[in-house]
Amino acid sequence: MQSATQQNTFADDVLRGLSSNPKFLSSKYFYDDEGSRLFQEIMRLPEYYLTQAELEIFSEQRDEIFQAFAESGAAFDLIELGAGDGTKTSVLVESFLRRQIDFSYIPIDISAEALNFLTGKFNRQFPNLSIQPEQGDYFRTLESFKTKSDKQKIILFLGSNIGNFSLAQAQDFFKSLRAVMNETDLLFIGFDLQKDPHTILPAYDDAQGITAEFNLNLLTRINRELGADFNRQEFSHYASYHPIDGAARSFLISRKAQTVRVEAANKTFEFAAWEPIFMEISQKYTLKMIGDLAQASGFRVAKYFFDSRNFYTNSLWKPE
Numbered sequence: 001m002q003s004a005t006q007q008n009t010f011a012d013d014v015l016r017g018l019s020s021n022p023k024f025l026s027s028k029y030f031y032d033d034e035g036s037r038l039f040q041e042i043m044r045l046p047e048y049y050l051t052q053a054e055l056e057i058f059s060e061q062r063d064e065i066f067q068a069f070a071e072s073g074a075a076f077d078l079i080e081l082g083a084g085d086g087t088k089t090s091v092l093v094e095s096f097l098r099r100q101i102d103f104s105y106i107p108i109d110i111s112a113e114a115l116n117f118l119t120g121k122f123n124r125q126f127p128n129l130s131i132q133p134e135q136g137d138y139f140r141t142l143e144s145f146k147t148k149s150d151k152q153k154i155i156l157f158l159g160s161n162i163g164n165f166s167l168a169q170a171q172d173f174f175k176s177l178r179a180v181m182n183e184t185d186l187l188f189i190g191f192d193l194q195k196d197p198h199t200i201l202p203a204y205d206d207a208q209g210i211t212a213e214f215n216l217n218l219l220t221r222i223n224r225e226l227g228a229d230f231n232r233q234e235f236s237h238y239a240s241y242h243p244i245d246g247a248a249r250s251f252l253i254s255r256k257a258q259t260v261r262v263e264a265a266n267k268t269f270e271f272a273a274w275e276p277i278f279m280e281i282s283q284k285y286t287l288k289m290i291g292d293l294a295q296a297s298g299f300r301v302a303k304y305f306f307d308s309r310n311f312y313t314n315s316l317w318k319p320e
């Protein structure tokens with residue numbers, strides 16, 4: 001299996017994915033500017049309960065979260081991996097600033113547009129906040145962490161972003177994070193929990209078809225950036241949830257036998273009628289799975305925060 005921290009180019013990954021059986025594309029490429037915009041729309045969908053649940057935790061339990069973070073009272077760097085639009089984080093930032101805590105906010109995101117939007121918004125909203133945005137794949141920035149400053153690091157990995165990794169990749173990823181963290185640093189992670197499958201599935205198959213657009217947008221991106229000729233009309237979105245492994249998965253299904261040329265890979269790919277491309281995994285966790293994952297990657301779970309419906313948890317991890 002490929003490690004979560006391995007570097008490849010977009011063209012390499014598309015070539016590898018479309019040459020595999022079954023075919024796959026990596027969901028990390030969803031977030032061009034249009035994909036980031038579509039994801040903002042997904043977060044406002046009634047079916048997409050994850051954002052509401054995490055926002056509820058941040059709003060209702062900001063004091064408890066603050067207490068858990070600022071135990072030592074020392075200055076810290078608040079580093080957010082995959083910051084997106086920062087809506088949830090602004091709740092924390094607001095409460096830290098009110099208490100005159102000494103911290104800098106370091107949002108890291110793959111989308112330059114999302115990062116510019118976030119930085120502009122936070123500069124207006126919090127003129128006194130020290131903010132140091134970093135654009136890039138967050139794996140790439142890991143190494144710079146250790147030398148960044150000698151302040152305590154509180155690393156946020158919110159929004160169930162971890163769901164896009166398989167369990168093995170998640171363990172790999174947390175091990176790499178652990179390697180660049182000091183004993184007193186903290187890791188705060190958002191996990192979507194296993195629940196009624198009838199609640200989970202519609203979150204990935206919304207009535208307005210925004211999630212379908214979000215998936216199909218990757219074909220548009222491949223057309224534009226890699227000189228391909230995918231016909232979006234000939235692929236349809238299919239979402240599934242498997243209650244035994246706790247994984248929601250999405251696919252684009254080729255509606256007919258067809259070929260697709262990808263100029264940058266210098267290759268033509270054959271699709272059989274109804275052949276799937278595996279697009280994304282959104283892993284749902286149990287508390288047991290979270291505890292095991294922490295332990296296997298060199299952490300212990302210090303605390304869990306839950307929303308009122310127990311749909312979601314933010315889990316605070318300490319290096320072990």
Ligand code: AVJ
Pocket residue numbers: 042050159160161162163164203204211214280281282
């Ligand atoms: C950004 C990875 C948390 O898997 O729920 C939303 C992405 N994909 N709808 C998720 C996503 C389809 C989302 N994460």
